[in-house]
Amino acid sequence: MTDLSAFSLSGKKIIVTGANTGIGQGIALSVAKAGATVIGVGRSSMDETAASVAAVGGSFIPIACDLGDHKAAAAMLDAAWSEHGPVDGLVNNAGIIRRADAVDFTEEDWDDVMDINLKSLFFLTQALARKAIAAGREGRVVNIASMLSFQGGIRVASYTASKHGVLGVTRLLACEWAAKGINVNAIAPGYIVTNNTEALRNDPDRSTAILGRIPAGRWGEASDIGDAAVFLLAPASKYMHGAVVPVDGGWLAR
Numbered sequence: 453m454t455d456l457s458a459f460s461l462s463g464k465k466i467i468v469t470g471a472n473t474g475i476g477q478g479i480a481l482s483v484a485k486a487g488a489t490v491i492g493v494g495r496s497s498m499d500e501t502a503a504s505v506a507a508v509g510g511s512f513i514p515i516a517c518d519l520g521d522h523k524a525a526a527a528m529l530d531a532a533w534s535e536h537g538p539v540d541g542l543v544n545n546a547g548i549i550r551r552a553d554a555v556d557f558t559e560e561d562w563d564d565v566m567d568i569n570l571k572s573l574f575f576l577t578q579a580l581a582r583k584a585i586a587a588g589r590e591g592r593v594v595n596i597a598s599m600l601s602f603q604g605g606i607r608v609a610s611y612t613a614s615k616h617g618v619l620g621v622t623r624l625l626a627c628e629w630a631a632k633g634i635n636v637n638a639i640a641p642g643y644i645v646t647n648n649t650e651a652l653r654n655d656p657d658r659s660t661a662i663l664g665r666i667p668a669g670r671w672g673e674a675s676d677i678g679d680a681a682v683f684l685l686a687p688a689s690k691y692m693h694g695a696v697v698p699v700d701g702g703w704l705a706r
């Protein structure tokens with residue numbers, strides 16, 4: 453018989469960045485339903501997420517932090533560890549996108565995206581690993597990548613570069629830390645219903661083209677990503693290191 457406790461997060465504390473909205477909110481809810489205390493990190497109000505977690509009987513601790521300030525973010529993680537006890541996992545979800553033709557792409561739009569999507573992901577993960585290794589504890593890291601970790605896309609130069617980078621960092625950290633008991637993996641979401649994709653969904657031509665290419669025939673929900681994150685945070689995935697799991701309705705398989 454399968455031991456279902458291997459899929460539970462009961463008793464664990466999990467940080468989710470960008471937990472106020474979209475995929476991060478979905479991850480927070482799934483992780484809470486699996487039994488963990490969620491520490492939501494973000495710069496906007498997380499009241500809505502706190503309410504949805506409370507509605508399923510879960511625990512949610514909001515921490516205000518602009519992840520663009522890397523030193524402040526690392527200090528935030530240290531403070532959370534001291535105040536709330538050891539952190540078992542980190543989901544690096546926060547991300548931004550800027551759109552422009554490559555010939556017009558500005559240095560600012562390049563730097564802003566790389567700074568949040570890649571640099572802040574690396575240094576926050578480093579902060580967690582330093583604490584875990586010093587305390588002799590295991591840890592889990594789940595990085596939110598993208599289909600544009602594998603494909604080029606159009607008019608999103610810095611986003612594509614950053615999300616390819618997320619895969620590289622995931623694999624490097626997985627190799628460096630596997631023997632230390634820290635699992636680092638990634639999820640590559642497909643087209644998910646969030647504010648980020650609202651314009652696409654409202655454009656009838658593009659929406660039809662996208663849906664026609666998704667084998668599952670529907671847009672993804674934030675909970676689809678949340679449920680995959682639960683697995684990568686749970687004991688059941690203990691032998692997974694450096695994996696990249698597409699959760700895309702079959703988009704990449706096509």
Ligand code: NDP
Pocket residue numbers: 469470471472473474475476493494495496517518519520545546547548568596597598599640641642643644645646647648649
């Ligand atoms: P949203 O734009 O809805 O949410 C992005 C989150 O990141 C928000 O919580 C936002 O906070 C947070 N964030 C951005 N910058 C900062 C910062 N400086 N400090 C703290 N938090 C910050 O995006 P999605 O939910 O759609 O996407 C979430 C992740 O999933 C991203 O990494 C994205 O690249 C990835 N993804 C999304 C796909 C989709 O179809 N939606 C597809 C593939 C990947 P705030 O609200 O305060 O700005």
